[in-house]
Amino acid sequence: MAFSDWIQILSIIATTIISIVSVIIATKSLRLTKKSIEDANRPYIGCFVEMIEVGHFQKYFVIKNFGKTPATIVDIKFNKEIKGLGREGKLDSVKNALIAPNQKFITAVNVKEIEDLIVTIVYEDMNNQTTEQSFNLNLGFTSDLLYKTSDDSRLTNDMNALRNVLHQLTKRGI
Numbered sequence: 001m002a003f004s005d006w007i008q009i010l011s012i013i014a015t016t017i018i019s020i021v022s023v024i025i026a027t028k029s030l031r032l033t034k035k036s037i038e039d040a041n042r043p044y045i046g047c048f049v050e051m052i053e054v055g056h057f058q059k060y061f062v063i064k065n066f067g068k069t070p071a072t073i074v075d076i077k078f079n080k081e082i083k084g085l086g087r088e089g090k091l092d093s094v095k096n097a098l099i100a101p102n103q104k105f106i107t108a109v110n111v112k113e114i115e116d117l118i119v120t121i122v123y124e125d126m127n128n129q130t131t132e133q134s135f136n137l138n139l140g141f142t143s144d145l146l147y148k149t150s151d152d153s154r155l156t157n158d159m160n161a162l163r164n165v166l167h168q169l170t171k172r173g174i
Contacts, residue, residue: 043071045099045123047135049109051142053168059109059142061085063121065099071123072098074130079118082139084110099123114140 044067050060065071073094083089086107094105120134150163 041068042129043067043069043099043101043123043125043131045071045073045121045131045133047119047121047137049137049139049141050106057111057142059111059113059139060106061091061109061137063094063099063105065101065103068101069126070098070100071125072096073121073123075120075122077120077122079120080115082109082113082115082117084113085117109139111142114143116140 043065045063045065047061047063050062052058052060063073063076073096076091076094078085078089081089085091091105091107097105099105117137117139118134119137120132122130122132124130150160150167152160152163155163
């Protein structure tokens with residue numbers, strides 16, 4: 001075989017190897033792009049305890065969809081019974097409920113509840129993919145916060161109440 005024949009054979013082999021590597025890289029890139037798009041557009045259900053203070057303290061247990069697509073809440077479990085959460089410590093009404101993007105389910109929590117709580121939420125996206133997440137919540141996170149009200153004797157009760165509400169709304173922007 002001539003030297004030029006060897007060069008042609010090596011060229012064909014090199015071109016084939018480069019083509020195979022290119023196809024493998026393109027396939028991996030497509031899979032990664034698909035996964036990134038799915039992750040960016042999936043539901044992200046979270047829960048937390050929120051404290052509102054406008055005239056008095058009130059705590060709320062919140063379940064929120066932080067994602068970009070809806071989800072169905074399949075189950076919600078608590079590691080212990082909290083009587084001051086929802087109605088008699090149960091939130092069964094949110095099971096099998098659709099939660100849209102940025103939608104929240106909110107229920108009151110007794111202000112005197114100060115235990116730690118582990119909440120597990122199981123939800124399903126529109127592609128029937130099931131996700132289970134657990135959240136450690138501290139129900140007592142507000143137990144030692146000081147609540148201060150305006151009680152200016154020169155003002156009427158209504159004016160003091162309005163002043164307190166405006167103060168609390170301003171404070172929320174801090």
